[in-house]
């Protein structure tokens with residue numbers, strides 16, 4: 001069992017939990033994830049390792065309460081335990097030594113995944129610009145944390161209630177057009193956002209790493225659920241990724257596969273919310 005040692009509500013939908021998992025904390029690197037099961041009847045759900053404290057032996061996860069499993073996890077409190085918490089899974093993000101300046105772009109809860117990337121790069125002495133986008137002011141998360149691990153933080157909101165009005169891609173495009181020379185861009189968020197970031201960077205030949213979020217089941221390369229096409233080749237995001245060269249990813253196929261169960265989900269009445277979602 002894995003004890004929850006701290007819990008914080010970051011906004012109405014997003015929860016941060018620090019979980020006692022010393023073996024995972026000892027090995028985890030930016031870009032890796034865990035798979036949890038709340039209890040013996042729970043689904044296997046992947047979440048990125050947002051942070052870890054090797055001394056305390058804890059792993060931080062940040063998740064959006066979107067469906068049954070994340071709602072059940074969010075119902076647990078400090079002192080409660082999670083049945084299974086497996087990791088670190090996936091390949092850690094790798095940057096060449098000559099990478100000196102990076103733009104880290106996060107969208108919504110994707111900022112939870114972008115944050116450890118920015119932190120890891122910043123701590124290695126890389127110059128980091130973070131561009132974090134949200135729908136509106138009330139759902140902005142991790143602003144202080146991202147400020148501490150970046151040279152500059154740009155916040156955008158779709159409705160203009162905070163930061164710059166518009167999308168992360170608008171800010172990224174402007175910075176590049178103004179002459180910023182990024183050695184790489186990291187983009188993490190909704191699939192369409194990652195696709196558009198890649199469209200902005202491609203004409204400039206800027207290497208762009210994306211963190212893919214296909215449906216995962218076992219997380220060990222055996223079920224095939226997370227298969228994606230990258231550079232015309234079949235890859236399994238759980239063992240070959242989740243990070244990939246964004247210019248090589250077939251985003252349209254990923255969006256189609258992620259929507260595979262939309263028809264079944266449409267008629268599902270959630271007993272946890274009385275059918276609200």
Ligand SMILES: Cc1cc2nc3c(=O)[nH]c(=O)nc-3n(C[C@H](O)[C@H](O)[C@H](O)COP(=O)(O)OP(=O)(O)OC[C@H]3O[C@@H](n4cnc5c(N)ncnc54)[C@H](O)[C@@H]3O)c2cc1C
Pocket residue numbers: 033043044045046047048049062063064065066067068069070071109112113212213214215216217242258
């Ligand atoms: C490598 C990886 C890292 C992730 N990291 C984070 C994170 O740090 N924070 C966060 O909020 N979310 C993260 N996600 C997404 C998260 O796994 C889903 O939101 C979660 O599975 C939803 O489950 P649910 O039962 O609460 O909702 P459901 O209602 O079952 O699903 C809601 C949506 O979540 C997606 N989803 C459902 N089951 C899975 C599954 N087994 N694998 C992948 N996606 C699924 C589908 O798109 C689905 O439409 C990550 C996904 C992957 C693949």
Ligand code: FES
Pocket residue numbers: 215216217218219220221222223224225226227236237238239
């Ligand atoms: S989750 Fe089963 S192969 Fe990747």
